[in-house]
Amino acid sequence: MAISADTARTVVGIIGNVISLFLFLSPVPTFVRIWKKKSVEQYSAVPYLATLVNCLVWTLYGLPMVHPGSILVVTINGSGTAIECAYIILFLIFCDKKKRLKVVLVVLLELIFIGVLTLLVLSLAHTHKKRSTVVGTICILFNIMMYASPLAVMKLVITTKSVEFMPFFLSFASLANGVAWTTYALIRFDPFITIPNGLGTLFGVAQLILYGTYYKSTQRLLAERKLNAKEVNLSEVVVADQEQHKKAANGHASQNH
Template sequence: MISKEDARTLVGILEYFDFDGKRPTFYKIWKKKAVEEYSALPYLATFFNCGLWILYGLPMVKPNSTLVLTVNGTGFAIEIVYLSLFLIYSIPMKRLRLVAVVVAECFFLAALALCVLLLVKKPKSRSDIVGSICMAGNIMMYAAPLSIMKLVITTKSVEFMPFFISFFSFINGLCWTTYALLKFDAFILVPNSIGSALGFAQLVIYATFYKSTQRILAQRKAQGGDVNLAKIDAERNPNGDVLNGV
C-alpha cells in the first residue's frame, strides 16, 4: 500500500505540469512577436510566489520540504523564461513597468531572506514568518488571472484569458491542497484551497464567454485581418476601456 510520503511525492511531481500549461500562450506570443492584450500579472505573481516558497522550503527554514523547494525552484526558472518573452515582445511602456515590478519583487525576496536568515534564529519562527507571507503571495498568484476580467467583460471574449492557465490553476490548487492534507501544513493548505476555488471560478467565467469569443474570432477571420480585439468591438463598446496594463 502506498505510504503518505510516496503519495506526497507523487502529488508534488504533478505540480510540474502546472508550469507547462502556460506554454501554449507563449507560443502564440512568440509566433506573433507581440504580447497583444495578454497580461503579465499572472506570471509576475507566479514568479514572486515561487521565490517565496523557495525560501520557505530551505532546510534552515522548513526542514524536510524538498518537493516544495524543487518544484518552486523549477517554476521560478520557467517564469524567468516567460517574463523574458514578455520583455522582448512588449511595447516600451509595458516593458518599463515589467522591469520595475520584477526588480521590486527581487529586492523584496532578497531583503526577506536576509532578515529571516540573519535575524531569526529558530527554524520554527522562520517558517512561521515566511509561511505567513507565502500564504498572502499564493492567494495573489491565484487571483492574478482575474486581472484580465475588465477586458473579458468589455469585449465579451476570453481570447486573452488563456484556458490552460485557468485549468492548471484549478489543478494546482487541488494538488497542493492534497499535499498539505497528507502531512498537515496550514501554510500550504489554506491558500491552495482558496486557489482551487478561484481556479474553478475562472473556468466558469471561461465557459460563460466561450461562445461569444468564437463569434468574435469568426468575425475577425471574415474581415480578413489580424485585427485587435478591442477594434473589432469598437462600435459595440464606443467608450470601452480595454485593460492594457503590465
C-alpha cells in the first residue's frame, strides 16, 4: 500500500517536532545551574532572545492565513516560543538591573516587530502566496543570523583543536533536525523551509566532521590538563609539607633556646 505525500509529510513533521523540542530543551541544565546559584553569572541572554524572535516569525509563517497546511510548523515554534519565554523569565529573575533593562527592551522590540509584521502582512498582502513570500523571506534571514552561533563554535574547535565546547549529541541532534525539516519541506516543496534547514544540515555535517577530526586531540588535551592538575596539587602538598617542617623546626629551635 502506497503512502500518500501528505501522510509522509505529517510523519516527518512529527519527527521534526520531537527533535526540535529536544534542541529547545537542551539549555535546561544551564538554567538549573542559574537557579541553584541564584545568578546568571557570565551567561548571555542573546541566544534565547534570538531563538524567541525566530520562533515567533516561524509561528506566524505556519498560520493558516499565511501558509495553509503547516500546522506542524506552528506546533513546534509555538512550543519553542513558550520555552524561550520561560528561559527569559528565569534570566530576568536572576540577572542584575542593568542586564534586566536591556533584556526587557529587546523583548518589547521583538513583540512590536512581530505585531507590526503581522498587521502589515495581513492587511497589505491579500494572497497566501504573497504572505508566505514576505514572512518566509524574513524567516530565512533570521535563521541565517542564528547560524552565526555554530560558525563561532566551529571556529573555536579549529583554533583550539578541541571539541570540548561542541557536545557531540547537540551536534548530532542539529544534523537530525536539519535533515527532518529539509525532508518535510521537499515532500511538498517549500523553499522557505528548505533553504534554512538545508544550511542547518550542512552545518551539522561539518560539525560531525570536525568532531571526528579533533576527537583524539581533544582526549589528549584533556588527559594533559588532568595530569597538570595532579602535578599542581602534588606540588602544593609538597610545599605545605615543607612549610610544616619549617614551623616544626622553628618550634624546636625556640624551645632549645
